[in-house]
Amino acid sequence: xxxxxxxxxxxxxxxxxxxxxxxxxxxxxxxxxxxxxxxxxxxxxxxxxxxxxxxxxxxxxxxxxxxxxxxxxxxxxxxxxxxxxxxxxxxxxxxxxxxxxxxxxxxxxxxxxxxxxxxxxxxxxxxxxxxxxxxxxxxxxxxxxxxxxxxxxxxxxxxxxxxxxxxxxxxxxxxxxxxxxxxxxxxxxxxxxxxxxxxxxxxxxxxxxxxxxxxxxxxxxxxxxxxxxxxxxxxxxxxxxxxxxxxxxxxxxxxxxxxxxxxxxxxxxxxxxxxxxxxxxxxxxxxxxxxxxxxxxxxxxxxxxxxxxxxxxxxxxxxxxxxxxxxxxxxxxxxxxxxxxxxxxxxxxxxxxxxxxxxxxxxxxxxxxxxxxxxxxxxxxxxxxxxxxxxxxxxxxxxxxxxxxxxxxxxxxxxxxxxxxxxxxxxxxx
RNA sequence: UCCCCGGUAGCUCAAUUGGUAGAGCGGGUGGCUGUUAACCACUAGGUCGGGGGUUCGAGUCCCUCCCGGGGAGCCA
Numbered sequence: 001x002x003x004x005x006x007x008x009x010x011x012x013x014x015x016x017x018x019x020x021x022x023x024x025x026x027x028x029x030x031x032x033x034x035x036x037x038x039x040x041x042x043x044x045x046x047x048x049x050x051x052x053x054x055x056x057x058x059x060x061x062x063x064x065x066x067x068x069x070x071x072x073x074x075x076x077x078x079x080x081x082x083x084x085x086x087x088x089x090x091x092x093x094x095x096x097x098x099x100x101x102x103x104x105x106x107x108x109x110x111x112x113x114x115x116x117x118x119x120x121x122x123x124x125x126x127x128x129x130x131x132x133x134x135x136x137x138x139x140x141x142x143x144x145x146x147x148x149x150x151x152x153x154x155x156x157x158x159x160x161x162x163x164x165x166x167x168x169x170x171x172x173x174x175x176x177x178x179x180x181x182x183x184x185x186x187x188x189x190x191x192x193x194x195x196x197x198x199x200x201x202x203x204x205x206x207x208x209x210x211x212x213x214x215x216x217x218x219x220x221x222x223x224x225x226x227x228x229x230x231x232x233x234x235x236x237x238x239x240x241x242x243x244x245x246x247x248x249x250x251x252x253x254x255x256x257x258x259x260x261x262x263x264x265x266x267x268x269x270x271x272x273x274x275x276x277x278x279x280x281x282x283x284x285x286x287x288x289x290x291x292x293x294x295x296x297x298x299x300x301x302x303x304x305x306x307x308x309x310x311x312x313x314x315x316x317x318x319x320x321x322x323x324x325x326x327x328x329x330x331x332x333x334x335x336x337x338x339x340x341x342x343x344x345x346x347x348x349x350x351x352x353x354x355x356x357x358x359x360x361x362x363x364x365x366x367x368x369x370x371x372x373x374x375x376x377x378x379x380x381x382x383x384x385x386x387x388x389x390x391x392x393x394x395x396x397x398x399x400x401x402x403x404x405x406x407x408x409x410x411x412x413x414x415x416x417x418x419x420x421x422x423x424x425x426x427x428x429x430x
Numbered sequence: 431u432c433c434c435c436g437g438u439a440g441c442u443c444a445a446u447u448g449g450u451a452g453a454g455c456g457g458g459u460g461g462c463u464g465u466u467a468a469c470c471a472c473u474a475g476g477u478c479g480g481g482g483g484u485u486c487g488a489g490u491c492c493c494u495c496c497c498g499g500g501g502a503g504c505c506a
Contacts, residue, residue, distance in 0.1 A: 080466075
């Protein structure tokens, strides 16, 4: 008997085939039962009758949800079936009769679902999100590949602080004492620039922030790019081209998943260059006009970002923040030493910051002073400072948060659904 | 770390001014040959998060601890 995927049903109409999968749902009506079977490629309504199966029917009728089965039957067109095809099952082999599945057909609370994440991923909604994530990551890699970037896998164990020393996870590392889980791959990307020109990395990053919000995870994935001989303006042009490409391609490829997620893609389709650009100064005066009492020099809070994004129908860059609010490696604005050449990219519809980027400080003395001003140990950064001693060039880069981007594309309320197994301050299981 | 909200059946929730703990789903049993979270009938199922206190009487009020959730700061 020919084995096939459920997704191949349209080409198998009238034929007798075998499918292998799990019972996603079951309904019965006396002597006929409907088994909804999921095989990873799609879902299929299997029709079983006492007439066809004989004694096995009584067991099938009571088969627990999520039991694994091998079903053989004829593929027929049926408008009432999901997908337009169903299988008239002639033989059903029960591979494993499941225990009562904890996740029912009705709603559950977040605590229960997160504690059963290993089973929750089977739900159609979660599977759809994970497929969108897969497509997004594939398209990110494709964009970089198409545009001459080289992948550089940066280390997870590090001895330098990427962003801020207070948010590091430390690990005992043999005789070397403490090392830290990487907060960013950026510094290492910078080191490979003179070798490779345009580079990127895509991997997990770790931040021990005591954050309990819908936008934070302690372990999250980030795509970071770094380009030599690239200034701040060119960096923004790259980012808007990059984001437009990955969003457009992903919503096109995963249209059916987004329909299932009830995501209205009207706004997403507007993600095309150029994006809006406002300066930090303009952002402050905008917020003050809206009634905020924010002072120049303060970082923008979540509420402030929401107010700003609501004024625009596509992503917006906020440029040139005060130097003291940003990381040590950002390049001082030659015209305004109190500011740095950087930009955050805010996604619309309240999704907030999805990219942080900047031109990097390429002057040895300025960088050394900033490292000292930030109470960082220059000895630990010797290798990073070296990069400004041997052919320093203007260069820029950015980092895109994968989960925030998935949440934006899918219209999720919380980033915890955007990663297969979320890690949060009070949750590392399963 | 701080602020707010919550913890009652396997799950989601209800229980009026403090007065003998309830529903839906899920489970079990039975019925139904075209169901769409199928439906109908019956049925089992509880140390009301833990501890202490007030009271004739506490799921309900007070104290304390534990565990979650949302937000702030910080960030992607």
